[in-house]
Amino acid sequence: MGENRFPSPFELPTPEGAEGWEELYPYSVLFSEGRRDYEDQQFWFMDSMHWGWAMSPWDADHLMYAIASLSQYNSRHYLVPPANGIDFRVHLGYPYFSPVGIADEAEIGARVPQFMERAGHYFANWDSLYDNWLEKVKANIAELESVDFSPLPEVEPLEIVTSGRGVGTGWDLQAEYHRFQDLAQKIWQYHFEFLNLGYAAYLDFFGFCKQAFPSIPDLAIAKMVAGIEVDLFRPNEELKNLAQKAIDLGVADAFANPDDVDKVHAVLESDAGREWLAAWDEISQPWFNFSSGTGFYYYDKTWLQDRSTPYGFIADYIAKLQAGEDISRPIEEIRAERDRIVEEYSELLASDEDREAFAGKLGLARTVFPYVENHNFYIEHWSMSTFWKKSRELGEMLVKEGFFTQADDVYFVRREEMDNLLFDLYSAWAVGASPAGPHYWPNKVTKRRAIVEALQKSRPPKALGPPPAVVTEPFTIMLWGITTDSIDMWLNPDEGGAITGMAASPGVAEGPARVVFNADDIGDVRDGEILVAPITAPSWAPVFSKIKATVTDIGGLMSHAAIVCREYGVPAVTGTGQATTSIATGDMIRVDGNTGKVTKL
Structure with a gap:
């Protein structure tokens, strides 16, 4: 491995206790020998902003739904001129993204009029389309609420027979599961219908x-x-x-x-x-x-x-x-x-x-x-x-039904495996015999839980592969705060311990740091402290009335942390890459939201 690149995904060792982790995720999102020539030459960054912890199979589905939808709107709906989608992999339980830009000036030029026509329609009719969006999202939530996972009955209700319906509750249960997953994917299609345009207009x-x-x-x-x-x-x-x-x-x-x-x-x-x-x-x-x-x-x-x-x-x-x-x-x-x-x-x-x-x-x-x-x-x-x-x-x-020992076991089954599980349940019920699942799933889930716990304890690198010559993809810059400069800082951290990031919200503040890794610790934040976190969640907004400033590891000018700090008048530096590893709770620090510098006092 050269000094000027991040590790290869093919070189990283599996953490102890996580052997066999690959079976938790579909083959299509794993790094593989078949695509190695491509994968080893790409730059991949970890999206710790949204998925900062190792994912269960059920968690990972939403990563796949989300990034495929984001990409589809860039590349197929609006034809954003310089950017196609964002390629994604799950490695050692964590998400890695690789922006797919367009280098050919002629292709970019050809996409401009199409983008203007398609995006222009939304910009010209924004309010009515947005009202329509809100109705669609609320209808999707209502449909999700209506999904019925009732146990199968001992005997089919008489009206199912007398109505001549021709299908029974065993079929209904499987159909409900398919409807459930379709609605889940729809959440993400709707999510990116407007979001990419919001960034495009700002850019x-x-x-x-x-x-x-x-x-x-x-x-x-x-x-x-x-x-x-x-x-x-x-x-x-x-x-x-x-x-x-x-x-x-x-x-x-x-x-x-x-x-x-x-x-x-x-x-x-x-x-x-x-x-x-x-x-x-x-x-x-x-x-x-x-x-x-x-x-x-x-x-x-x-x-x-x-x-x-x-x-x-x-x-x-x-x-x-x-x-x-x-x-x-x-x-x-x-x-x-x-x-x-x-x-x-x-x-x-x-x-x-x-x-x-x-x-x-x-x-x-x-x-x-x-x-x-x-x-x-x-x-x-x-x-x-x-x-x-x-x-x-x-x-x-x-x-x-005896398939699981606790309700949370559901999150350790892949979505296509759940199809097989429900057919096992249905067919045994139909036959009047025992399903295989109760002898198969409890052990498998226990093993998978242990794998995710082992992956949680390890922190794979924040990036893989060779750094890009230049970063152009709008989401990568605006949302994640990943620029050519920040990548260089990851590869060559300042030996003197200087912490720099994006000047995300104006003002200067000094005070004791409070390092917060997740929501469980947010109650520890005291008046007058400076919040230091990998990223902030929207529901942490009430702490902005207590803190003097915010510093995050990841996030660009349009990350939630940056926007909320500007709206609450709190100085912020985002996308430092190393704040939570360089600063400890109690350290006295100075945050300059005008220049993007964080100094230990």
Whole structure:
């Protein structure tokens, strides 16, 4: 292996205890000898932003659905001129992506008019198409809710016979499973219908600014589309309202021990307490279908499933409100700063024609921008939490049938294997004999659980293969924050321990670091600390009222962490590649969100 490249996927050793890990995933997503000539020459980066932990087979399905859908909209629907899809593999349980760019200028040129026509239709009809999108997504969620994984009956109901239907409940169960998986894939088709266009419009505006104002900082461009109202912030705003309601109703003391949900509810056994709980219930659908993690793992809990997390946030807000603090988002200041920057740069343009082009591109970027955050609530959180809930119902039914020992075993079966499992269940039921599954699956699931645990303990490299000469794919830069510079930093880390990343949200802050790897640790964050994490989840928004700044390992200017920090007025540096390994909880650090530098003091 040369010094100027990352390891080859074919060289990495299997962690102890994870032997046979390949059987957890379909053949098509593994590195293989048949494609080795291609795979060994490609640059692959690990997407720890969305899938930062080793995946179960059921988790990995969504990686495949998502990235195939992302790619399809780039390459086949809109024909984004410089970019096709993103190739993907699962290696040692982790996701690796390789952007497929287009180098041929003639091909790029030929795609431009097609892109303008197709994307242009969406841009011209954005609001009505978006309203339609919302209806489709909500209908898909309702369909998911309607999936029925009831156990097979002892005897078919009489009406199935007398209606002349011709198929029975054994067929229904298998058909429901197919419908379930089709709806799951549809989630991701809908996800990327708009998202790629949101990035494309922003990138078009970004490119215009870079050309018109060669020295403009990336952050100044990002600030011009800040100050937005989005549905993704609604769950957090509702927690603030519930905190105020607890004070108004005189039940604020109930949240003294928010981790003990039963204790909170015991104190709320009064008329005022019941009124507060009714207010919670009223707002909880849909807004608290909000995952404490990314929403991509079966074990991520929602605020509805585990109230201790939102109750902890409510307790924090109650304390701030009682101390007379303002807990509202500083949206007016952000908008004033936004308007000031727009005016300043607009005046630098040479002609009215240029100013008109600038205003048009900025207007489009602002129109489409809320979607970049909104889809997160409707897809990653509401849709996905419904998917996981239904998966558990399938698991619970298979526990009753003796195939599994616990409902979560369902996540360790591949989706095509589940087809065979359900046919085994059905055919034995039809025959009146014993299925093979109860003697086959419990041992296999136990073994697979142990493999995933062994993979969890290992951290494979953040990239594989030779670095690309130049990174052009828009998602890779905007979302993941992977640029030619950041890759160079991974290959040649600063020996002096200097940490640099993207200047993602303005301002400078100093304070003690709090390193948080997952949602379980978010309750440890104290007022005045600086959050250091691989990436932040949307449901962590309430901690932004406590912290002084944020630093992440991965993420670009359009990552959720960057957007939310700008919207909450918190300085941020994203895409450092090494913050969580270089900084420890308690270290005093200085974060400069204007320059992208993080310094240990």
